[in-house]
Amino acid sequence: MPAIGPEGIECPRHIAIVGLGLIGGSLALRLRAAGVRVSAWNHRPHPYAAARAAGIDCKDSLEELVSDNPDVIVLCNPLVAMPKLLKTLKPIIDPSRTTLTDVGSVKGLVREQVHAAGITDCYVGAHPMTGNEHSGWSAADPDIFDNALWALTYDHHTEYARIVQVAGMITRGLRNTLIVIDDETHDRAASLISHMPHVVSTALINELTDNPYRNIAAALSAGSWRDMTRVALTDPDRTAAMVVENAANVEELLRNMAKRLESFADALHDDDSAAIHRFFTEGQPYRDYKAKQRTAFDTGETQTVFTTLKISADDWRRDLLDSAMRGEHIVRFTSGHHALAERQFTI
Amino acid sequence: MPAIGPEGIECPRHIAIVGLGLIGGSLALRLRAAGVRVSAWNHRPHPYAAARAAGIDCKDSLEELVSDNPDVIVLCNPLVAMPKLLKTLKPIIDPSRTTLTDVGSVKGLVREQVHAAGITDCYVGAHPMTGNEHSGWSAADPDIFDNALWALTYDHHTEYARIVQVAGMITRGLRNTLIVIDDETHDRAASLISHMPHVVSTALINELTDNPYRNIAAALSAGSWRDMTRVALTDPDRTAAMVVENAANVEELLRNMAKRLESFADALHDDDSAAIHRFFTEGQPYRDYKAKQRTAFDTGETQTVFTTLKISADDWRRDLLDSAMRGEHIVRFTSGHHALAERQFTI
Numbered sequence: 001m002p003a004i005g006p007e008g009i010e011c012p013r014h015i016a017i018v019g020l021g022l023i024g025g026s027l028a029l030r031l032r033a034a035g036v037r038v039s040a041w042n043h044r045p046h047p048y049a050a051a052r053a054a055g056i057d058c059k060d061s062l063e064e065l066v067s068d069n070p071d072v073i074v075l076c077n078p079l080v081a082m083p084k085l086l087k088t089l090k091p092i093i094d095p096s097r098t099t100l101t102d103v104g105s106v107k108g109l110v111r112e113q114v115h116a117a118g119i120t121d122c123y124v125g126a127h128p129m130t131g132n133e134h135s136g137w138s139a140a141d142p143d144i145f146d147n148a149l150w151a152l153t154y155d156h157h158t159e160y161a162r163i164v165q166v167a168g169m170i171t172r173g174l175r176n177t178l179i180v181i182d183d184e185t186h187d188r189a190a191s192l193i194s195h196m197p198h199v200v201s202t203a204l205i206n207e208l209t210d211n212p213y214r215n216i217a218a219a220l221s222a223g224s225w226r227d228m229t230r231v232a233l234t235d236p237d238r239t240a241a242m243v244v245e246n247a248a249n250v251e252e253l254l255r256n257m258a259k260r261l262e263s264f265a266d267a268l269h270d271d272d273s274a275a276i277h278r279f280f281t282e283g284q285p286y287r288d289y290k291a292k293q294r295t296a297f298d299t300g301e302t303q304t305v306f307t308t309l310k311i312s313a314d315d316w317r318r319d320l321l322d323s324a325m326r327g328e329h330i331v332r333f334t335s336g337h338h339a340l341a342e343r344q345f346t347i
Numbered sequence: 348m349p350a351i352g353p354e355g356i357e358c359p360r361h362i363a364i365v366g367l368g369l370i371g372g373s374l375a376l377r378l379r380a381a382g383v384r385v386s387a388w389n390h391r392p393h394p395y396a397a398a399r400a401a402g403i404d405c406k407d408s409l410e411e412l413v414s415d416n417p418d419v420i421v422l423c424n425p426l427v428a429m430p431k432l433l434k435t436l437k438p439i440i441d442p443s444r445t446t447l448t449d450v451g452s453v454k455g456l457v458r459e460q461v462h463a464a465g466i467t468d469c470y471v472g473a474h475p476m477t478g479n480e481h482s483g484w485s486a487a488d489p490d491i492f493d494n495a496l497w498a499l500t501y502d503h504h505t506e507y508a509r510i511v512q513v514a515g516m517i518t519r520g521l522r523n524t525l526i527v528i529d530d531e532t533h534d535r536a537a538s539l540i541s542h543m544p545h546v547v548s549t550a551l552i553n554e555l556t557d558n559p560y561r562n563i564a565a566a567l568s569a570g571s572w573r574d575m576t577r578v579a580l581t582d583p584d585r586t587a588a589m590v591v592e593n594a595a596n597v598e599e600l601l602r603n604m605a606k607r608l609e610s611f612a613d614a615l616h617d618d619d620s621a622a623i624h625r626f627f628t629e630g631q632p633y634r635d636y637k638a639k640q641r642t643a644f645d646t647g648e649t650q651t652v653f654t655t656l657k658i659s660a661d662d663w664r665r666d667l668l669d670s671a672m673r674g675e676h677i678v679r680f681t682s683g684h685h686a687l688a689e690r691q692f693t694i
Binding site for chain 2: 192193202204205209217221240252254255258268284286324325346
């Protein structure tokens with residue numbers, strides 16, 4: 001575990017990246033720019049010349065990467081490659097010297113795969129809130145991590161020290177912030193703000209495509225339609241895969257949404273103005289939250305309020321989850337089971 | 348009825364505007380810029396000095412506006428003011444000399460109000476696809492009509508000659524295009540691409556607000572969530588009013604959407620990969636249509652294909668609706684029951 005200095009936990013000294021795509025490549029470049037020792041392995045060596053020129057120590061095999069005993073290995077490979085990679089890792093990783101993490105957008109499934117491979121104990125889940133529509137090393141750009149928030153995830157096996165260690169990479173190596181939550185909360189939240197809305201957006205274009213007056217409707221459409229269907233235009237196979245990886249949560253939320261739409265349809269049918277009014281005021285706390293964010297942005301008032309978290313040794317999971325639920329983003333872990341967090345606007 | 352010249356039907360010579368707000372003001376300014384005689388009445392005279400400076404003949408009363416026998420009166424007042432205005436108009440409008448139209452975003456309801464006031468025969472429904480988040484004369488700008496498409500609407504009372512007359516204002520006075528459809532098709536299309544999606548967007552923010560992990564979800568949210576909930580942040584009272592004005596159509600579409608979401612939830616539950624695949628390919632014709640539009644825009648290839656419509660005297664409603672369904676936008680009505688239309692990409 002890295003030392004805790006006056007600026008909180010240090011960045012681990014040697015970080016190994018598996019997969020030099022958009023995220024892995026950007027991560028490697030940003031860590032190098034912060035002076036961290038970075039090694040990497042990619043399933044094909046085509047990015048190696050450019051990566052080596054940027055000071056990244058590219059390895060010929062996964063075995064070679066792992067045998068160096070890096071402090072942290074970050075799996076940035078596609079999810080489909082995960083089971084095979086983990087199987088290769090298992091006999092060669094030394095959990096007493098290395099922590100394993102990843103950047104996948106679904107945490108429960110990765111945890112299951114890590115567990116199935118028998119390397120649960122040295123694993124910490126991670127998901128950086130960044131990315132764009134591009135992919136591959138050629139799109140790698142350290143700036144995609146500017147102001148990024150990470151979710152680190154745990155289950156009952158996870159060791160607190162490893163959370164703090166990966167947090168060091170995030171807060172010092174990348175100058176990012178983080179929240180610490182359980183896998184299930186992560187996956188539920190991701191289905192709420194991304195996976196389920198992708199399905200809803202797709203249902204909208206299906207409804208239009210199915211309508212005999214579709215060309216008239218499309219001719220009359222404006223900004224609201226364009227905004228609500230933009231994500232339905234992205235690669236449907238990628239969306240389908242993403243939704244299936246988080247199926248149980250998406251299913252539950254879709255049923256909730258269907259109930260909300262049916263219930264509002266009933267209110268319209270019955271001309272129930274009280275129910276209609278209720279429907280349109282229910283989300284007011286969210287509108288207020290967005291208005292506060294907007295005002296702060298427009299006026300340039302940062303109003304950053306810091307708070308010190310005392311994290312209990314036994315109940316650190318609950319303490320960190322509660323902090324995330326209060327809308328706090330951790331800026332750094334400090335000594336003696338403390339962390340410094342920034343308070344965000346809340347809903 | 349205006350003359351039909353070599354460039355098709357002329358613009359009516361004298362157009363009266365009721366309500367100098369964003370739409371009415373912009374319309375008046377654009378018609379003036381085209382050299383059309385424009386008179387106007389506003390329920391409060393505050394825009395009159397500026398409007399007069401722009402050559403708009405502002406009247407002290409609705410009676411005074413109407414007694415001049417303008418060729419076309421365009422109602423640009425808020426929907427709530429409609430019944431009272433129509434009652435005032437009824438005894439003073441001369442249907443043999445004046446055609447009445449409006450710019451409301453729901454056509455069935457306006458038609459009912461016009462019918463209730465007993466002035467059905469001289470009425471043509473109209474809805475320009477323009478506007479922005481501002482309102483009032485101070486926001487009026489003739490450029491908001493650049494490249495605007497109008498929907499003109501009919502019922503079984505509507506006279507073809509009045510459709511052509513209002514089309515003259517649109518194609519020659521404003522240099523816009525139009526489609527001609529029945530009220531119900533208009534209102535169904537509008538509910539599909541605007542009113543129902545507004546409800547869906549609102550249901551999304553309600554779902555988030557209701558979730559105990561809402562602050563975590565909001566922290567993890569990115570572009571897809573932002574796009575899909577933007578319209579839920581607009582004035583909920585205005586949205587509620589808009590939805591209620593088109594209640595039956597919105598109700599039906601919400602029930603369709605609820606069924607689509609439930610059925611996809613079932614597919615996820617059953618891990619039915621064929622059904623999941625089907626859901627994600629159903630809207631492919633719409634994705635292809637947007638891709639064609641995008642490519643044409645990116646390459647600057649306009650590829651405008653014109654077609655001449657022969658409109659039968661008896662079945663003009665069907666002929667014009669069919670044209671709209673084929674994705675044609677009318678550029679001008681020409682002599683002998685013909686029109687020139689631009690073919691758009693279709694779904």
